[in-house]
Amino acid sequence: MSTNTCLSCGACCAAFRVSFDVSELESEGGCVPDGLADRENATLARLRGTDYARPRCVALIGEIGREVRCGIYRERPGPCREFAPLAEIGHFADACNRARARHGLPPLPVDRD
Ligand code: SF4
Numbered sequence: 153m154s155t156n157t158c159l160s161c162g163a164c165c166a167a168f169r170v171s172f173d174v175s176e177l178e179s180e181g182g183c184v185p186d187g188l189a190d191r192e193n194a195t196l197a198r199l200r201g202t203d204y205a206r207p208r209c210v211a212l213i214g215e216i217g218r219e220v221r222c223g224i225y226r227e228r229p230g231p232c233r234e235f236a237p238l239a240e241i242g243h244f245a246d247a248c249n250r251a252r253a254r255h256g257l258p259p260l261p262v263d264r265d
């Protein structure tokens with residue numbers, strides 16, 4: 153497995169609420185575009201679309217399970233950076249499969265080490 157798995161998956165971008173510190177917003181000196189986020193409170197912001205009943209981050213481009221990419225890959229917030237790096241090199245997590253199951257995608261082999 154390789155980065156290609158994430159590029160043909162994208163399930164985690166359409167399964168979980170993605171909240172992050174407001175300091176990551178462009179307007180606060182970070183790099184996440186303000187227009188793609190909602191403020192939850194004084195300290196937290198949330199990627200727009202990730203709190204919907206059927207979540208989907210507004211920055212996600214493409215069709216889940218076929219071909220996807222993050223429209224703000226270089227500017228994505230911390231939780232996105234922390235979630236995918238291992239998967240990008242082929243080490244998948246239970247959370248990947250929980251997200252994939254929401255989209256009817258088959259499970260990936262999970263590292264138990
Ligand atoms: S991190 Fe996991 S759920 Fe997210 S795109 Fe990659 S394989 Fe899919």
Ligand code: SF4
Binds near residue numbers: 210221222
């Ligand atoms: S910012 Fe990019 S990586 Fe993060 S949830 Fe949205 S589409 Fe996925």
